[in-house]
Amino acid sequence: MSNQEQVTLQKIISLTKRRGFIYPSSEIYGGWEAAYDFGPLGAEILRNLRNLWWEEFVVKQPDIVGLDGALISHPRVWEASGHVESFADIMVEDLVTHKRYRADHLIEEIKGINAEGSSPEEMDSLIEMHKIKSPDGNPISKAKRFNNLVEVEVGTVESAKTRAYLRGETCQPIFYNFNLVKDSMRKKIPFGIAQIGKAFRNEIKVGPFIFRTREFEQMELEMFIHAGDAEEYFEKFKNWSMEWLANIGIEASNIRLRDQEFKERAHYNKIATDVEYNFPFGWKEFQGIHYRGDWDLKRHGEFSGENFTYKEEETGEEFIPHVVEYSIGLTRLMFVLLMDAYREIDDRVVLKLDPRIAPYKAAVFPLVRNKPEIVGKARGIYEKLLKQGICVDWDDRGNIGKRYLSQDEIGTPVCITIDYQTLEDDTVTLRDRDTTEQSRVVVENIPQNII
Numbered sequence: 464m465s466n467q468e469q470v471t472l473q474k475i476i477s478l479t480k481r482r483g484f485i486y487p488s489s490e491i492y493g494g495w496e497a498a499y500d501f502g503p504l505g506a507e508i509l510r511n512l513r514n515l516w517w518e519e520f521v522v523k524q525p526d527i528v529g530l531d532g533a534l535i536s537h538p539r540v541w542e543a544s545g546h547v548e549s550f551a552d553i554m555v556e557d558l559v560t561h562k563r564y565r566a567d568h569l570i571e572e573i574k575g576i577n578a579e580g581s582s583p584e585e586m587d588s589l590i591e592m593h594k595i596k597s598p599d600g601n602p603i604s605k606a607k608r609f610n611n612l613v614e615v616e617v618g619t620v621e622s623a624k625t626r627a628y629l630r631g632e633t634c635q636p637i638f639y640n641f642n643l644v645k646d647s648m649r650k651k652i653p654f655g656i657a658q659i660g661k662a663f664r665n666e667i668k669v670g671p672f673i674f675r676t677r678e679f680e681q682m683e684l685e686m687f688i689h690a691g692d693a694e695e696y697f698e699k700f701k702n703w704s705m706e707w708l709a710n711i712g713i714e715a716s717n718i719r720l721r722d723q724e725f726k727e728r729a730h731y732n733k734i735a736t737d738v739e740y741n742f743p744f745g746w747k748e749f750q751g752i753h754y755r756g757d758w759d760l761k762r763h764g765e766f767s768g769e770n771f772t773y774k775e776e777e778t779g780e781e782f783i784p785h786v787v788e789y790s791i792g793l794t795r796l797m798f799v800l801l802m803d804a805y806r807e808i809d810d811r812v813v814l815k816l817d818p819r820i821a822p823y824k825a826a827v828f829p830l831v832r833n834k835p836e837i838v839g840k841a842r843g844i845y846e847k848l849l850k851q852g853i854c855v856d857w858d859d860r861g862n863i864g865k866r867y868l869s870q871d872e873i874g875t876p877v878c879i880t881i882d883y884q885t886l887e888d889d890t891v892t893l894r895d896r897d898t899t900e901q902s903r904v905v906v907e908n909i910p911q912n913i914i
C-alpha cells in the first residue's frame with residue numbers, strides 16, 4: 464500500500480501531539496483557533512529545515528546574502544507594498560450564527576466551482592445562481608472584502624502612529640532595505656536577498672491543522688535582476704525548487720507545479736507558479752515562484768522618496784530592478800514532510816524522514832537497565848554524542864523491540880544498542896529504521912555511521 468493510502472490527517476494530528484511534535488496552542492485555556500506550539504521534536508525539525516534551506520539558498524550561493532528584518536515595521540511599508548489596499552479575501556457571513564467564511568472556499572466546497580480571485584459581485588451571482596447557504600444551512604450575507612493584515616498597537620502615546628501591522632509576508636524588509644544591503648555588501652545585479660521568519664495573516668478560513676494558520680513562518684528569496692533576465696530566473700527557480708524538494712526526500716509523484724491563472728495572482732505578481740502537494744484533502748500549494756516585476760522597489764520608491772534606480776556599470780543603463788521570488792512556508796513544508804514520510808509497515812508506524820530532518824539522529828539503548836557496566840558504557844556513548852552536537856535520544860524502558868517501535872514512529876534513523884558483547888570488544892549494534900537490518904560497529908565509528 465502506498466503511503467498516500469495509509470496517511471490520514473487524524474493519524475498525523477494524533478501522532479504529532481502524542482510524541483511531542485505539535486501541540487494545539489493554549490490548550491489549558493481551551494485552545495486558540497489556528498495556533499499551534501511546536502514541541503521538542505517539532506522544534507528540532509523546524510531547526511533542521513531552517514539550517515538546510517539556509518545552507519542551500521544562502522551559504523552555498525556567492526550571489527545571495529541573508530537578512531533578518533523586523534516583524535513590525537513602519538505602517539507605510541504596508542501601504543507601499545499594496546497590502547493595506549489589496550491584501551484581502553472575500554468573505555460572507557452566516558446571517559444567523561455570524562460565522563464568517565471565505566466565499567471562494569464555500570462555493571468550491573458546496574458546488575465544486577473554483578471561484579478564487581473572483582470579485583465580490585461575481586461571488587454574489589454564483590451564490591445566488593446556485594442558492595448557496597452556509598454550512599449550517601442558513602442564509603448568507605453579500606460578499607465583501609476582508610483585509611488579512613493583522614493590526615497591532617505599539618508605543619505608549621494614543622495616536623495614529625501607534626497603529627502598525629505584523630508583517631503579512633516575510634519579504635518586505637528585503638525590499639525596503641535593498642539599497643542598504645546592496646551598498647554595504649558591494650553587490651551587483653543580479654543578486655538575491657533571503658530571509659526566514661514569521662508572517663501573520665488574519666485568515667478567515669484556517670486549517671486543516673497547520674496547513675493554514677494565522678501565524679506561520681516563511682523562507683523567502685528575492686532575486687533582483689534586469690527585466691530581460693526574468694524568464695531565465697523564473698525557470699531556474701522552478702527547477703531549483705523541485706531539485707531541493709527531491710533532495711530533502713519528498714516523493715516526486717506527490718508534488719507538481721501549477722501555473723496560477725490571472726485572477727488567482729496576488730496584486731504584486733505578474734506571473735506565479737505554485738508548487739503543490741497531494742494532501743489527503745487534495746492538491747494544495749505549499750510554495751510559490753513569483754515574478755513580481757518592479758512592483759516592490761517602484762512602490763517603496765514612490766512612497767518613501769528613496770531612489771531605487773540601479774545603474775549598470777558596464778552599459779550605463781539605469782533601471783528599477785525586477786524581482787523573481789521563491790517563497791515557501793516553513794510550517795507548511797513540515798506538514799508536507801510529515802505526511803510524506805508516514806508509513807505503516809506490518810506492526811510498525813515509521814516516519815521515513817531524511818536523517819538530516821529527523822529530530823533525533825540516533826537513539827542509544829543499554830540492553831538492560833540493571834547492569835551498571837552496560838548502563839555506564841551506554842551513558843558514556845550517549846553523552847559523548849550530545850557533546851559532539853549530535854541530537855540523540857536515550858531509552859532504557861521495556862524490551863528492545865518496543866524501543867525500536869517507539870523510535871520508528873518519530874523517525875529516528877538509527878538505534879544503537881550497548882550489550883554484553885560491547886563490554887568485551889567495544890562494538891555496538893546499529894539497527895536501521897528503514898530496513899530493520901542490524902550491523903556491529905566499533906564505538907569509535909558510531910558518528911560516521913549515524914549522520
Ligand code: GAP
Pocket residue numbers: 631632633634664666673674675676677678679680681683748749750751788790791792793794795796
Ligand atoms: N512573499 C510571497 C508570499 O507570501 P504566498 O503565496 O502568500 O506568497 C507563500 O505565501 C507560502 O507561505 C505559501 O506557499 C505557504 O506555504 C505559506 N503560507 C501562506 N499563508 C499561510 C498560512 N496562513 N499558514 C501557513 N502557511 C502559509
